[in-house]
Amino acid sequence: MPGDSPIMRAYRPEDRAPVVRLLTGSDPWRKLGYGDEDWARLFRTDGIVEGREGYVLEADGAVAGVALLRPKFLMGDYLELLAIAPTARSKGYGALLLAQIEAVTFARAKNLFACVSDFNNGARRFYAGQGYCEIGPLPNLLIPGSAELLLRKTSGPMRKI
Numbered sequence: 001m002p003g004d005s006p007i008m009r010a011y012r013p014e015d016r017a018p019v020v021r022l023l024t025g026s027d028p029w030r031k032l033g034y035g036d037e038d039w040a041r042l043f044r045t046d047g048i049v050e051g052r053e054g055y056v057l058e059a060d061g062a063v064a065g066v067a068l069l070r071p072k073f074l075m076g077d078y079l080e081l082l083a084i085a086p087t088a089r090s091k092g093y094g095a096l097l098l099a100q101i102e103a104v105t106f107a108r109a110k111n112l113f114a115c116v117s118d119f120n121n122g123a124r125r126f127y128a129g130q131g132y133c134e135i136g137p138l139p140n141l142l143i144p145g146s147a148e149l150l151l152r153k154t155s156g157p158m159r160k161i
């Protein structure tokens with residue numbers, strides 16, 4: 001129903017076309033050289049590629065956002081991809097999807113990691129506002145001349161001594 005609150009749910013094979021449409025031609029991936037082959041590898045016709053959990057944000061019956069989570073990374077989870085459809089940005093959907101991913105992660109682990117490209121100033125401000133610390137640069141990780149910045153949000157240390 002129009003106007004219903006957006007909800008996060010698990011990715012389904014039928015989400016593939018709207019998810020790929022949402023990502024195609026979108027920065028930072030366009031600038032990083034991602035294209036159809038990459039989306040086909042990650043979002044397969046029979047589900048998500050092995051080792052990842054896929055989630056979509058559904059708003060008014062349509063896919064408005066997508067996230068890929070890799071569990072068991074450095075005492076936490078790694079958020080491999082977070083995207084809101086260009087037409088649905090700046091409505092609070094990114095913050096909502098991220099908060100729901102965090103609920104998944106912090107129910108089982110102490111850290112959520114992500115990467116953001118050094119040139120992606122908008123996303124850097126977005127993550128800073130959601131409580132993520134920039135741990136440091138990983139130079140030339142994806143493309144020459146650009147760094148991926150490792151980000152971390154934590155609920156505390158692993159061990160109590």
Ligand SMILES: CC(C)(COP(=O)(O)OP(=O)(O)OC[C@H]1O[C@@H](n2cnc3c(N)ncnc32)[C@H](O)[C@@H]1OP(=O)(O)O)[C@@H](O)C(=O)NCCC(=O)NCCS
Pocket residue numbers: 027028081082083084085088089090091092093094095096115116117120121122123125126129
């Ligand atoms: C980054 C992204 C996920 C943010 O989603 P969104 O739905 O547009 O963001 P929201 O509306 O939830 O904004 C939440 C907060 O972040 C801030 N923010 C969001 N995008 C911002 C931008 N480009 N520049 C500065 N601040 C930004 C908002 O101002 C808001 O701040 P507030 O809480 O103080 O009002 C979305 O813009 C996107 O998909 N971008 C392209 C893909 C990408 O860069 N992904 C992340 C890196 S892999």
